[in-house]
Amino acid sequence: MLSAESITRLINQSALEWPGQLRGDGLLLTLGSPLQPLAAPSTLVIDLADQSSIDELYGEPVTEWKTHELMPGEMLLGAVEEPLRLGAGLMGMIGGLSHLARVGLAVHVTSPFVLPGWNGHLTLELVNTGPAVLRLHHGMPLARLLVFALDGPRTDNVAPHPFYARETDLKSRYADEFPVGPIRR
Secondary structure, three states, X not given: OOOHHHHHHHHXXXXXXXXXOEEOOEEEEEEEEEEEEEOOOOOOOOOOOOHXXXXXXXXXXXOOOOEEEEOOOOEEEEEEOOOEEEOXXXXXXXXXXXXXXXXXXXXXXXXXXXXXXXXXXXXXXXXXXXXXXXXXXXOOEEEEEEEEEOOOOOOOOOOOOOOXXXXXXXXXXXXXXXXXXXXXX
């Protein structure tokens, strides 16, 4: 894991781009726009092999907001305010702030890893696991990104991922990325 001093040096060398704050030895991730709410689908089954079925899970994105109330049991996708670019030799790991976990807010429910070559705004999956409505504020700190240097041989040519950095579309693109086909062994 890289220290704040190492992260600052990489930012100054343009090996990492981060316009936000450092907190300790990590990047402080704050909540921005848009927010992408989930909506009640017209069917009881979402077919994960059908992108149009997955798309039924989402309501209209919320782009202009100051506060948003997250109901108990509700899930919401939220863009990180600050854009991030990781060079080929760097990766990140998202860690939620424990203060928020203690009131029932989970800020990422998938893999915490941000792979080399990431360029854009991260998306956080916010879930209210507590008993009360949680009021979110635009710009509030939600998580921290720890930065790691890769070890061993690597290439500096990182191919961009087709679904990275889709700033206005936070929805899952699972079926687009993993189309159903013959089973591979």
